[in-house]
Amino acid sequence: MGIIISNTSKDPIYQQIITQIKEMVFKGELKEGDALPSIRQLAKDLQISVITTKRAYEELEKEGFIISVVGKGSFIAGQNKELLKERRLKIMEEKMIEIIEESKLLNISIDELSDMLHLLYREDDER
Structure with missing residues (x-):
């Protein structure tokens, strides 16, 4: 499996x-x-x-x-694709909230956070 x-x-x-x-x-x-x-x-x-x-x-x-x-x-079981997507989006939102809260504690600006996200997103595409 x-x-x-x-x-x-x-x-x-x-x-x-x-x-x-x-x-x-x-x-x-x-x-x-x-x-x-x-x-x-x-x-x-x-x-x-x-x-x-x-x-x-x-x-x-x-x-x-x-x-x-x-x-x-x-x-x-038969899955409703939209429902599955909504569940995944909710999980992503919760993780993003954690990241935002941590960023604020470390005084990381939204621009810096955005740069990090873009960099990591591109690195993942290259793998």
């Missing part, structure tokens, strides 16, 4: 799973109806607790990203 768990991440393991599955949906790598590994199989593959994978799947189901069918497994 391609999920990679980082022991150095500040995010708990279940959150890392959630984030990576969402990313795969956003990028179109996982599409509506695609089957996910069983909770036990994913736990075995990642060498983590079944409880951790169960928690990740439950959260994904609550958020509408997956559907679980008793006896059949878990599948990627």
